[in-house]
Amino acid sequence: METFKPLLRPMFLALWFCCVLSFFAVWMQLAAAAWHMTTLTDDADMVALVQSATAVPVLLLSLPAGAVADLWSRRNTLFFSYCMMFAATLGLALLGWGGLVTPVILLTLTVLVHSGSAVRLPVLHASLGDFVPESEISAAVALNTVAANGSRAIGPAIAGILLVWLDTPTTFLIAAFFHLPMLGVLAVWKPAQPGARAHSGFSRAMLDGFIYVAGSSPLRVVMLRSCAFTLFGTAVFSLLPLLARQDLGHDAGTYGLLFGMLGVGAFLGALLMAPLRNRMGTAAFLAVGTVAMGLPHLLVPYFTNFWIVVPAFVLGGGAWSSVLSVNVVAAQLLATPALKARVMAIAFMATFGGIAFGGWIWGVVTQHFGTGPAMQIAGLGLLIVAGLGYVLRQADAD
Numbered sequence: 005m006e007t008f009k010p011l012l013r014p015m016f017l018a019l020w021f022c023c024v025l026s027f028f029a030v031w032m033q034l035a036a037a038a039w040h041m042t043t044l045t046d047d048a049d050m051v052a053l054v055q056s057a058t059a060v061p062v063l064l065l066s067l068p069a070g071a072v073a074d075l076w077s078r079r080n081t082l083f084f085s086y087c088m089m090f091a092a093t094l095g096l097a098l099l100g101w102g103g104l105v106t107p108v109i110l111l112t113l114t115v116l117v118h119s120g121s122a123v124r125l126p127v128l129h130a131s132l133g134d135f136v137p138e139s140e141i142s143a144a145v146a147l148n149t150v151a152a153n154g155s156r157a158i159g160p161a162i163a164g165i166l167l168v169w170l171d172t173p174t175t176f177l178i179a180a181f182f183h184l185p186m187l188g189v190l191a192v193w194k195p196a197q198p199g200a201r202a203h204s205g206f207s208r209a210m211l212d213g214f215i216y217v218a219g220s221s222p223l224r225v226v227m228l229r230s231c232a233f234t235l236f237g238t239a240v241f242s243l244l245p246l247l248a249r250q251d252l253g254h255d256a257g258t259y260g261l262l263f264g265m266l267g268v269g270a271f272l273g274a275l276l277m278a279p280l281r282n283r284m285g286t287a288a289f290l291a292v293g294t295v296a297m298g299l300p301h302l303l304v305p306y307f308t309n310f311w312i313v314v315p316a317f318v319l320g321g322g323a324w325s326s327v328l329s330v331n332v333v334a335a336q337l338l339a340t341p342a343l344k345a346r347v348m349a350i351a352f353m354a355t356f357g358g359i360a361f362g363g364w365i366w367g368v369v370t371q372h373f374g375t376g377p378a379m380q381i382a383g384l385g386l387l388i389v390a391g392l393g394y395v396l397r398q399a400d401a402d
Contacts, residue, residue: 010144015193016135022186023128024151026086029182030121031159032166033093034058035263036175037114038245039167040100041107048375050107052242052367057111059360061119062352070126070349071209074342078131079190081123086186088120093180100173125352129336130345134193145336149329150271160267164260213346216339223338223347227354229290230331232389234358237297237324239366239382240266240304240317241359246375247304265314269321277326287394290330294390296323301383305376328355 010016038054045051072081092113099105099113132144166175217223248259281289300320304313332351339347369378
């Protein structure tokens with residue numbers, strides 16, 4: 005199949021495999037950190053802030069990283085980002101064994117882990133042309149999407165098992181070492197250097213990215229719908245530790261299972277996105293996907309039976325993956341090559357901006373009204389976003 009053609013190229017195969025391992029590590033760290041926070045405090049705000057801690061770095065670092073990717077050394081930037089993720093995750097393990105992890109320390113090191121992840125995202129997207137020819141870029145993007153969402157399914161499940169069988173520091177340690185293989189790939193990679201564009205200057209390069217997006221109506225629409233979708237959709241991710249422990253009354257294994265079901269759905273969504281979108285059209289596809297994301301938010305407060313909860317989580321995970329993937333593809337197709345990394349960085353900022361603010365706001369709502377009402381409000385918000393998006397015929401990438 006055309007989709008798997010890039011895997012026949014040894015360097016891309018090595019990159020892809022190491023990306024999978026690193027994605028595992030990121031999701032394992034996030035799942036373990038969120039669960040560990042529930043053992044440190046009963047404050048719903050702090051638990052929800054773990055999700056926000058993954059998004060804030062994207063807001064602060066994506067655009068600078070995108071400018072670096074467009075102007076200077078991509079390999080050095082990626083090397084730095086993976087070292088940062090390894091060191092911060094290892095630090096959580098060591099401090100955990102010493103009994104020194106507090107809610108603030110947990111959040112701080114989680115921010116550092118996801119700072120490294122934020123730096124690598126636009127750089128990896130901009131670097132695909134160094135590993136595959138232009139004719140295989142779309143397939144390479146699809147494979148990266150499958151890797152990201154497949155790891156989203158497996159990573160939290162692995163973390164849940166490790167949390168039950170071992171302990172949180174050991175889970176962090178294993179996650180840390182999953183980052184190391186990528187350093188070997190980076191050591192032998194010889195990237196193309198875009199040095200001729202560096203004369204514009206770093207600050208000007210970032211400003212050019214904002215000016216380009218601001219001047220493009222289709223790109224503005226992509227950014228808006230990404231932010232609105234994640235603002236409401238992130239509630240299920242932010243509140244899942246509380247749902248598993250308090251509302252469903254289960255342990256870390258159940259938390260890992262439910263997080264994994266979101267990931268299974270995300271993986272299936274990445275595979276089914278193209279045929280469903282071609283059949284339905286982009287506007288209808290986005291509306292249906294947004295409604296589907298609302299189902300776990302609306303059903304879980306009323307149903308605790310796993311035969312209902314698990315399918316709802318799988319469907320919600322598929323919707324999350326599909327809607328965000330459509331927006332990523334749209335941003336890539338609309339971006340000029342010279343500014344691609346910066347446009348992708350701004351797209352990530354819009355997406356994770358919704359996650360960051362949503363993680364905070366749903367924690368506040370939960371603190372005052374409880375998990376169930378917070379989930380219902382988020383679900384209703386997704387229905388409104390779906391209806392408005394379809395009625396207003398939001399621009400798509402068709």
